[in-house]
Amino acid sequence: MKRLVALLDMLVNMLTESRTHPHTIRLFRRVVYGWYLLSVLLLAPAARQFWGPDSLIPLQPVRPVPLLQLLDLAAVRPWFPLFVLAEVALLIVGMTCRWPRTIALLIYIVSMNLNNRAWVVLDGGDNLMQIMLIYLIFMDPSLPDAESKPGVLTWANNALTNAVFLIARLQVVAVYLVAGLGKVTGQLWQNGTAIFYTLSVDDFTLPAVRTFVADYPLFSVVATYVTLLYQVSFPWLIWNRRFRPWLMALGTAIHLQIALVMGLFSFGLAVMSSYVVFFTDAKSAMVMATLRRMTLQRATKQDQRIGTAGEADNVRGDGDEIGIALES
Amino acid sequence: MKRKYAVAAAVGAVFAIHVACTALYLLPQNPMTRSYIGAVNRYMEPFFAQRWLLFAPEPATSSVKLWSRYQCGGNWTGWRDPAAPLMERHQHNRLSSAGKLLYIPTSLGRELSRDTLEIGMRLDCHDPACEAKKNAEVVRLGSFRRAVAWSVRNRPCDASNVQVMVAQLYPTQFSERHKKKAFSFANIYDYPAVAVDASSGRGVE
Numbered sequence: 231m232k233r234l235v236a237l238l239d240m241l242v243n244m245l246t247e248s249r250t251h252p253h254t255i256r257l258f259r260r261v262v263y264g265w266y267l268l269s270v271l272l273l274a275p276a277a278r279q280f281w282g283p284d285s286l287i288p289l290q291p292v293r294p295v296p297l298l299q300l301l302d303l304a305a306v307r308p309w310f311p312l313f314v315l316a317e318v319a320l321l322i323v324g325m326t327c328r329w330p331r332t333i334a335l336l337i338y339i340v341s342m343n344l345n346n347r348a349w350v351v352l353d354g355g356d357n358l359m360q361i362m363l364i365y366l367i368f369m370d371p372s373l374p375d376a377e378s379k380p381g382v383l384t385w386a387n388n389a390l391t392n393a394v395f396l397i398a399r400l401q402v403v404a405v406y407l408v409a410g411l412g413k414v415t416g417q418l419w420q421n422g423t424a425i426f427y428t429l430s431v432d433d434f435t436l437p438a439v440r441t442f443v444a445d446y447p448l449f450s451v452v453a454t455y456v457t458l459l460y461q462v463s464f465p466w467l468i469w470n471r472r473f474r475p476w477l478m479a480l481g482t483a484i485h486l487q488i489a490l491v492m493g494l495f496s497f498g499l500a501v502m503s504s505y506v507v508f509f510t511d512a513k514s515a516m517v518m519a520t521l522r523r524m525t526l527q528r529a530t531k532q533d534q535r536i537g538t539a540g541e542a543d544n545v546r547g548d549g550d551e552i553g554i555a556l557e558s
Numbered sequence: 559m560k561r562k563y564a565v566a567a568a569v570g571a572v573f574a575i576h577v578a579c580t581a582l583y584l585l586p587q588n589p590m591t592r593s594y595i596g597a598v599n600r601y602m603e604p605f606f607a608q609r610w611l612l613f614a615p616e617p618a619t620s621s622v623k624l625w626s627r628y629q630c631g632g633n634w635t636g637w638r639d640p641a642a643p644l645m646e647r648h649q650h651n652r653l654s655s656a657g658k659l660l661y662i663p664t665s666l667g668r669e670l671s672r673d674t675l676e677i678g679m680r681l682d683c684h685d686p687a688c689e690a691k692k693n694a695e696v697v698r699l700g701s702f703r704r705a706v707a708w709s710v711r712n713r714p715c716d717a718s719n720v721q722v723m724v725a726q727l728y729p730t731q732f733s734e735r736h737k738k739k740a741f742s743f744a745n746i747y748d749y750p751a752v753a754v755d756a757s758s759g760r761g762v763e
Contacts, residue, residue, distance in 0.1 A: 242566040276655040279662065286662055286704045286711075288669065294604045350665035351658040354612050364605055382561050389569040397576060405610045408584050412614030419615070423732045428617040430729035433660070436649055444735040495652045 246385035248374060250392050253514035256371045258398070258506045259334075260325045262362050265503045266341060267321045269496050273348075274314060280348040281310035287350050297339065301347035310347075316340050327371045334367040354405075355500030361401060362504065368394040398507045403465045405501075410461030419458055426450035434492040457484060468508055478505050580606065624667040624705055625723045629751070630715035637723060640712035666708055667724045669701040671747065693750045706752055710759040720758070721751035 249255070273280055280287065281301055293299045300306045301313065317340045324333045341363060345352055370391045378384050418424040429435045429443045429450065443450045460480055467473040482502055489498025509517070582594055583602045602608075625637045639645075641663045648656035674696055683689050696702055705722050713720065726745040734742060752758075 242562055245566050245569065246562050272653065273655050273658060276659055279659060286666065286708050288700065288704065348658075351661040354610065357608055361606055361608060382565060385562055385565045386569070389565055393569050393573040397573065400577060401580070404580060404584055404608075405612075408610035409612045409614050412611050416615035416617075418617060418619070424613070424617045426732055426735070427619050427729065428613065431618045432621045432623075432645070432727065432729070433664070434618060440729075444730070447732070447735070490652055493648055493652055493657050495657060 245389045245392055247380075247388065249370065249388050249395075251395055251511045251514070252371075252373050253511045253518060254506065254509050255369045255391065255395060256327060256373065257509065257514040257518055258362075259327065259330075259366055259369070259371045261503045261506050262359060262366060263321045263324045263337065265359060265496075265499055266337070266363075267318065267325075268499070270314060270317050270321070270344070272496075277310065277314055280351065281307075281313065281344060283307045283310075285347070287348055290346060290349055295342075298342040299346045300343050307347075313340055313343055317344060330369075330371050331367055334363070338363045338367060353494060353497045355494070355497035358401070358405060358504055359500050362398060365394050365398045365401070369398075395507065398504075402504045402507060403468065405504075406461050406464040410458070410464065413458055413461060419454060422451035422454045424450075425453040425457065428492065434494070436491060436493075439491055456480075460484060471510075474508060478508065481505060575601075584608070584610070620726050620728045622664050622667040622671070623725045623727060624663040624670075624708065625725055626709035626712070627721050627723075628709075628713050628715060628717035629719035630717050634721075635714065638714070640709055663708055666701065666705045670699070670705050670722075670749075671724050671726075673699050673701045674747065674749075697750055697752060702749065705749075707759050710754055713754070717754050719751050720754050721749065723748040 244250070279285055283304075289302050290299065293302060301310060317337070320333060320337045320340060323329075324337050342360065345356060345360060368390050370387050413419040413424075416424065418427055426443050426447065429439050460477075464477060464481070467477050482505070485498040485502045487498075488501075489495045492498075506514070579598050579601045582598045583606075585591070623639050623641070625639050627637045628635045641660055644656045644660050647654060648660060677692055677695050677699075681688055681692050681695075683692050702722075705724075706720060709720050709722050710717070724747045727741040728743050730737065730739050730742050
């Protein structure tokens with residue numbers, strides 16, 4: 231009984247005393263918002279066709295949450311450029327981690343409005359990122375602060391952040407579990423021709439690749455079984471720290487193929503982005519430090535180009551601020 | 559310590575409910591599904607709706623195209639895929655809006671096929687009079703008008719009439735992979751030609 235109580239105490243303390251992955255959460259937030267920023271900027275040149283009043287995308291038959299489907303209203307539709315601009319501005323602020331929860335909530339609302347209007351162009355990557363946007367509302371991205379006093383609010387904040395972070399990990403596992411087990415029963419996945427057929431369909435191939443899979447059937451057979459094995463094993467092996475880097479490297483290669491060869495660019499990038507939740511906190515801190523160094527180096531090079539000491543000081547100041555923003 | 563336990567219990571309960579609902583929502587249909595799915599859907603659908611059958615159980619084995627032909631200066635052009643330039647752009651540069659723009663004609667083709675099939679099954683035509691009634695119903699469909707609008711927007715000439723066709727193309731089968739064919743077989747459904755007027759290129763809502 232005493233051991234059970236001690237175990238429970240340990241669990242409660244682990245959940246409430248501190249946030250387990252502050253750097254990872256911060257990095258994950260930036261990666262998810264970076265993915266959204268890239269997506270909206272890629273779609274922006276054809277914005278009218280996705281969100282405009284003359285868009286040929288039909289309205290969704292149901293409106294479960296009207297606040298998330300404002301662009302379905304004829305009166306609001308002409309104002310779609312404001313939604314695009316708001317999305318870009320909010321994502322940039324979101325990446326600085328200022329006012330994290332309010333900004334995360336606003337990003338979710340604006341993103342969902344854009345997504346719901348252009349619903350026919352969404353894929354599994356968008357679906358995954360939409361869910362991650364909700365989780366980000368509940369995750370505190372600030373780094374551990376010595377001044378935060380222990381108390382109900384701090385405990386609740388830590389517990390919520392830790393629990394939702396674990397939910398985000400389980401969400402990625404759920405994606406692979408469902409997709410992997412779903413494939414196991416598929417005839418084309420079983421007989422090793424799934425990748426051949428996928429890379430033969432006009433929508434998911436390149437002319438040279440179509441010829442390649444026709445000429446080298448061994449490639450498509452091996453690729454089919456490797457993909458199947460990867461998806462089925464991911465939910466179990468990802469929790470093992472020894473296998474994790476190898477698994478994520480293989481997953482990155484598969485999703486790069488999906489992004490660049492199959493042309494599902496945003497999907498491939500979305501799944502790769504979600505891998506960040508499996509980074510250890512030390513690794514995330516290292517990645518952020520590297521990014522900060524790169525930012526500082528770029529600022530220094532800019533200094534040298536400008537040449538004047540006074541201007542150079544100002545630029546260096548900006549770089550430091552970015553560094554502080556990354557760390558704080 | 560009591561307060562800390564209370565906080566942990568509250569957050570733990572939310573965690574458990576969310577994880578359980580997600581698991582039940584994603585489980586394949588089973589004899590118990592009916593007993594829980596209503597409550598689970600009410601929790602999951604508004605914000606956490608998800609489907610992860612990514613190329614499962616079978617991968618994509620066909621592509622849906624919306625082809626068009628146009629009457630320009632009294633002569634009909636051949637059937638063409640107005641999305642072909644977009645596809646070329648998408649294959650040339652994966653980092654552009656072309657990939658997502660291609661979803662629009664594909665979804666228009668799918669929507670139109672689905673609506674037409676529904677009308678066809680309802681009317682179950684066996685004579686020309688019924689076919690005429692079916693065609694009259696089809697040209698009033700929102701999906702048909704959107705498909706025409708898309709074709710008109712991508713017209714190659716100053717067309718007076720336009721006709722659309724939904725083509726489902728199946729790629730070369732594995733056993734015929736050495737035969738250099740553009741596709742193995744196709745399901746084709748062509749629609750009545752309609753006049754191009756000022757409103758033809760507009761959206762339909």
